[in-house]
Amino acid sequence: MNALRALRLQLDWGADEALAEAPHDRLNDRAPARAKASVAPFPANGASARAWELANTARNPAELRAALAGFDGCSLSATATNLVFADGNPDAGLVLIGEAPGAEEDRAGLPFVGPSGQLLDSMLASIGLDRKKLLITNVLPWRPPGNRTPTDQEIALCLPFLLRHVALLRPRHLLLLGALATRVLTGSSQGISRLRGRWVEVGIPGLPGPVPALPTYHPAYLLRTPAAKRDAWRDLLLLRRRLGP
Numbered sequence: 018m019n020a021l022r023a024l025r026l027q028l029d030w031g032a033d034e035a036l037a038e039a040p041h042d043r044l045n046d047r048a049p050a051r052a053k054a055s056v057a058p059f060p061a062n063g064a065s066a067r068a069w070e071l072a073n074t075a076r077n078p079a080e081l082r083a084a085l086a087g088f089d090g091c092s093l094s095a096t097a098t099n100l101v102f103a104d105g106n107p108d109a110g111l112v113l114i115g116e117a118p119g120a121e122e123d124r125a126g127l128p129f130v131g132p133s134g135q136l137l138d139s140m141l142a143s144i145g146l147d148r149k150k151l152l153i154t155n156v157l158p159w160r161p162p163g164n165r166t167p168t169d170q171e172i173a174l175c176l177p178f179l180l181r182h183v184a185l186l187r188p189r190h191l192l193l194l195g196a197l198a199t200r201v202l203t204g205s206s207q208g209i210s211r212l213r214g215r216w217v218e219v220g221i222p223g224l225p226g227p228v229p230a231l232p233t234y235h236p237a238y239l240l241r242t243p244a245a246k247r248d249a250w251r252d253l254l255l256l257r258r259r260l261g262p
């Protein structure tokens with residue numbers, strides 16, 4: 018069954034033949050392009066000062082989680098069932114950042130456990146990665162009601178916690194899943210289809226140097242737009258190549 022799912026994914030990635038006439042190094046399909054980026058400014062209000070203060074006093078991920086759980090400045094926390102902080106290994110060099118929990122994640126208190134998460138797991142497995150060995154989190158730790166688009170205000174209130182989380186994790190690489198994670202971390206207003214597939218350097222307050230980040234499509238977008246899986250596969254190969262064997 019797993020083999021069948023993996024085969025189907027290969028077809029979605031665009032595999033249409035088992036062998037080409039000439040050897041083809043697909044790991045070197047695209048040279049990594051690099052661009053400087055910085056954290057995007059979002060409009061902030063009074064509660065945001067408290068969010069920055071709370072986030073920046075956390076000395077480790079457990080303290081940050083506790084600070085977030087006690088923060089009532091973002092109204093999303095009132096409608097969510099659970100705080101969805103992170104899943105995986107905090108010592109991993111690779112951190113994946115998605116958008117916001119959906120219904121399943123809200124129920125479980127864990128990121129990417131619904132349909133998007135199942136696709137994400139298969140995508141990771143296709144390049145030999147296991148979600149337990151990396152760290153997965155989201156821009157927003159609470160589900161927006163009915164999965165509506167989060168407001169700039171909500172994003173601004175959660176951003177200090179996300180940035181502090183990344184600073185505490187000190188990852189070697191970031192994989193930005195979708196437009197929102199890409200926008201808040203790179204500060205670019207260009208669309209995800211332009212930004213995906215190129216490494217950018219992201220400045221994180223508190224870290225001595227920029228962190229290389231690769232924007233790619235969000236798994237939920239890939240579920241709606243199977244034709245985009247071909248590009249997502251290229252992005253995964255870039256990631257695999259960068260991480261090394």
Ligand code: URA
Nearest residue numbers: 115116117118128129
């Ligand atoms: N989509 C996300 O961006 N994050 C999740 O945790 C689940 C779905």
